[in-house]
Amino acid sequence: MSIPGWLTAEIASLRGAYDARRLPHAILIHEAPGSGGDWLAGWAARLVLCSNPGDAPCGRCTSCQRAAQGQHPDLALVQPLESSTQIRIEQVRELSAELALTSHQGGYKVGILSPADTLNRFAANALLKTLEEPPQGTLLLLVATQPSRLPATILSRCQKVRIRAPAPAEAIAWLEATRGPGDWGRVLAVLGAAPMLAATADPAAVVEVASEVRRGLEEAAAGGGDPVAMAERWARSELPLRLSCVENWLTERIRGRLGGGGDFTKVRPGAHPRGPAESLDLRQLFGLLDTVRELKSSFDVPINRGLALESLLRSLSARSA
Numbered sequence: 001m002s003i004p005g006w007l008t009a010e011i012a013s014l015r016g017a018y019d020a021r022r023l024p025h026a027i028l029i030h031e032a033p034g035s036g037g038d039w040l041a042g043w044a045a046r047l048v049l050c051s052n053p054g055d056a057p058c059g060r061c062t063s064c065q066r067a068a069q070g071q072h073p074d075l076a077l078v079q080p081l082e083s084s085t086q087i088r089i090e091q092v093r094e095l096s097a098e099l100a101l102t103s104h105q106g107g108y109k110v111g112i113l114s115p116a117d118t119l120n121r122f123a124a125n126a127l128l129k130t131l132e133e134p135p136q137g138t139l140l141l142l143v144a145t146q147p148s149r150l151p152a153t154i155l156s157r158c159q160k161v162r163i164r165a166p167a168p169a170e171a172i173a174w175l176e177a178t179r180g181p182g183d184w185g186r187v188l189a190v191l192g193a194a195p196m197l198a199a200t201a202d203p204a205a206v207v208e209v210a211s212e213v214r215r216g217l218e219e220a221a222a223g224g225g226d227p228v229a230m231a232e233r234w235a236r237s238e239l240p241l242r243l244s245c246v247e248n249w250l251t252e253r254i255r256g257r258l259g260g261g262g263d264f265t266k267v268r269p270g271a272h273p274r275g276p277a278e279s280l281d282l283r284q285l286f287g288l289l290d291t292v293r294e295l296k297s298s299f300d301v302p303i304n305r306g307l308a309l310e311s312l313l314r315s316l317s318a319r320s321a
């Protein structure tokens, strides 16, 4: 995987601190979603574990390769277990015990916690003990999109690194270098400015689903289509992606009404042509946007998504007075 261009400054600053032996014990990487927090944490881990310090991370030595595969004995990855949305206290205790042992290589011991904002209260308390008295040679890397969810006592003991979403051109250049050609601009528009997420997607499939969802929404807004069949189909396959598409579509409509941004920049609100979904007022559009966002954030809750989608598609064609 090639180096993400938008992380150049952060990489240089970490390398500078490491060369000057001023690397802190704990770093909080605050990233925009999908913009490379985990990548930077992995890079920092390889930086300190690499066997060729002059060239670290060289990417060729056994340490670099094992770290890249997540199989280095001095590197621990802590993330929510499959059945959970939280990092639990037992996991943090295990990490702390591991960090207290002598390193296998005689160098650093590294712990990556991601997403660190899923640490529950007890786990955060347990981590605090390690942050207050880190064993010699410890590097803790916390990756979070919403660090404000973490206790202030944790935040104050970490050095902060901020990663913003890259400009589309930078993200597209990196995606082309990493994954090859594709309609990456369109993929990023669908998934949000999240190149790391886009890198795991099939660009042609994303574009196809996005077009299908758009057609379906236009049709439903015009009072056509079969909301029941459509909702069933959407709930069965690629639902998170489809919900992002619905979210983008609604956001475009709202921007159009507000007369700024999106596809409607040149259209004055008064001169706005009435098209699909124009029967919905702003309040209704915002209400639908809330519904979509709730559906997106409730993937671990057992609700009938088909039914929720069906009701959403039906409200698109509901004519207001």
Ligand SMILES: [Zn+2]
Pocket: 049, 050, 051, 052, 056, 057, 058, 059, 060, 061, 062, 063, 064, 065
């Ligand atoms: Zn190396």
